[in-house]
Amino acid sequence: MTERDRFRIAVGGLHIECSTFNPLRTRDEDFDLLTGESLLESPHFRALKTYDADFLPTLYAHALPGAPIAFDTYRRLKQALLDSLCQAAPVDGVYLMMHGAAYVDGLEDAEGDLLSAVRATVGDTVPISVSYDLHGNLSDRVMTSIDMFAAYRTAPHIDVHDTHCRALNQLFQCLTTGQRPFLCWCPIPVVLSGEKTSTEDPPAQHLYEKLAAIDETAGIWDASLLVGYVWVDEPRITAASVVVGTDKAAMQDAALDLTQAYWNARRSFVFGSPSGSIEECIAKALKPGPCPFVLADSGDNPTGGGVGDRVDVLRAVLASDCDNTLVAGIADAPATKAAFDAGQHQTARFVIGGSLDPATSIPIEIDAEVLRLVEGAAPRDRQAVLRAGGVTFVVTEKRRPFHFLADFQALGLDPAQVRIVVVKSGYLVPEIRTLAARTMMALSPGVVDQAVERQPRQRYPKGIFPFDDLAEFAPAVRWTD
Numbered sequence: 157m158t159e160r161d162r163f164r165i166a167v168g169g170l171h172i173e174c175s176t177f178n179p180l181r182t183r184d185e186d187f188d189l190l191t192g193e194s195l196l197e198s199p200h201f202r203a204l205k206t207y208d209a210d211f212l213p214t215l216y217a218h219a220l221p222g223a224p225i226a227f228d229t230y231r232r233l234k235q236a237l238l239d240s241l242c243q244a245a246p247v248d249g250v251y252l253m254m255h256g257a258a259y260v261d262g263l264e265d266a267e268g269d270l271l272s273a274v275r276a277t278v279g280d281t282v283p284i285s286v287s288y289d290l291h292g293n294l295s296d297r298v299m300t301s302i303d304m305f306a307a308y309r310t311a312p313h314i315d316v317h318d319t320h321c322r323a324l325n326q327l328f329q330c331l332t333t334g335q336r337p338f339l340c341w342c343p344i345p346v347v348l349s350g351e352k353t354s355t356e357d358p359p360a361q362h363l364y365e366k367l368a369a370i371d372e373t374a375g376i377w378d379a380s381l382l383v384g385y386v387w388v389d390e391p392r393i394t395a396a397s398v399v400v401g402t403d404k405a406a407m408q409d410a411a412l413d414l415t416q417a418y419w420n421a422r423r424s425f426v427f428g429s430p431s432g433s434i435e436e437c438i439a440k441a442l443k444p445g446p447c448p449f450v451l452a453d454s455g456d457n458p459t460g461g462g463v464g465d466r467v468d469v470l471r472a473v474l475a476s477d478c479d480n481t482l483v484a485g486i487a488d489a490p491a492t493k494a495a496f497d498a499g500q501h502q503t504a505r506f507v508i509g510g511s512l513d514p515a516t517s518i519p520i521e522i523d524a525e526v527l528r529l530v531e532g533a534a535p536r537d538r539q540a541v542l543r544a545g546g547v548t549f550v551v552t553e554k555r556r557p558f559h560f561l562a563d564f565q566a567l568g569l570d571p572a573q574v575r576i577v578v579v580k581s582g583y584l585v586p587e588i589r590t591l592a593a594r595t596m597m598a599l600s601p602g603v604v605d606q607a608v609e610r611q612p613r614q615r616y617p618k619g620i621f622p623f624d625d626l627a628e629f630a631p632a633v634r635w636t637d
């Protein structure tokens with residue numbers, strides 16, 4: 157920064173979680189792309205406002221979790237990011253906001269490919285700091301491409317902004333002191349679902365509580381612990397500890413301690429909420445008790461990478477004669493169009509479900525009344541509220557979660573007044589958890605099946621828990637320099 161007043165920092169990223177068990181493909185139209193001023197002003201990059209630097213926007217490509225990225229789509233995104241990085245040159249540093257669980261058709265270790273290309277573009281002397289979701293997977297290629305790292309410490313993720321600040325703090329510490337930190341990581345051969353590793357429940361809660369204390373250790377800048385992403389069949393899947401700092405001995409001790417503690421706890425991870433089959437959940441919901449009873453349809457959770465078009469729970473609540481029940485929502489563009497064609501307050505015959513994954517998702521055919529039609533703010537974003545008997549259900553043109561009360565309110569629905577609320581979700585996000593007087597997670601079928609052991613896998617590394625259970629494991633720290 158000798159000839160300039162302020163640091164020039166390029167910013168961008170790729171943020172998606174991809175399940176290889178999802179038969180769809182994530183394409184150009186599924187991504188929200190942020191460039192230029194829209195990137196800098198986006199809530200995603202709110203953390204930048206607290207730093208005094210010239211931030212140079214490249215490309216931030218963000219999509220709902222889901223299917224593998226089509227190769228051509230990824231190629232275009234990667235090239236656009238690299239081109240804008242070249243245009244931003246010269247830069248003093250790079251900050252990239254990544255998820256860490258992207259999967260590209262025909263290309264394993266997507267983040268390794270992208271980050272190594274960024275490194276090749278900016279050269280070895282420019283420091284690169286990266287933030288990650290704790291459900292991301294790491295590899296040597298990822299880690300040797302970057303200098304600094306911070307992953308979320310909470311699931312549900314309530315520390316997203318804090319994580320961005322941790323990654324930026326490291327970058328600014330590096331730039332202002334001229335000190336290039338060391339980076340080490342330690343793979344942990346355990347990969348579990350997010351529902352067994354919520355940081356609100358032990359043992360993850362206690363493992364993650366260790367991180368703040370490690371930050372206070374002399375010679376350590378930051379520590380992360382990653383659960384990894386389980387619904388992908390590729391060799392890099394792993395949990396991991398990561399430490400950034402300047403004191404290699406202290407860093408190694410911290411990484412080994414975290415790794416050993418996580419390994420020792422591997423058989424103790426259990427679902428944070430009561431769980432059972434769809435039928436068991438409905439039977440429980442129909443027993444007398446406070447309402448609403450929130451039933452999480454976990455196998456088809458779009459925020460975990462699920463398709464979101466399944467009607468297993470809708471079929472079951474209809475068959476059980478549930479009254480005052482709300483199911484939100486089912487991704488079904490043809491049914492949504494049919495509701496708009498029928499018109500509000502009309503009753504028509506609908507085929508619901510299986511519109512995206514007809515091979516495994518079995519539809520139902522029912523008469524339903526169209527209660528409400530809601531136009532979307534964007535194309536392919538219409539929604540319809542239908543009712544069959546005592547069950548109200550929502551069909552949507554796009555895959556989407558219902559994780560906020562505002563999602564219901566936008567449709568004129570009040571889930572607090574309902575006996576049973578069904579959402580496609582794993583662990584409940586804070587707003588829905590607060591809503592729930594009682595809750596159960598249905599171990600429902602779908603591409604993000606919680607019974608991860610029964611999914612077909614060829615590419616996972618041998619010796620990883622819960623697919624295998626090694627009698628012994630000797631943690632080994634890997635350095636990136």
Ligand SMILES: [Zn+2]
Nearest residue numbers: 289290291313
């Ligand atoms: Zn996550």
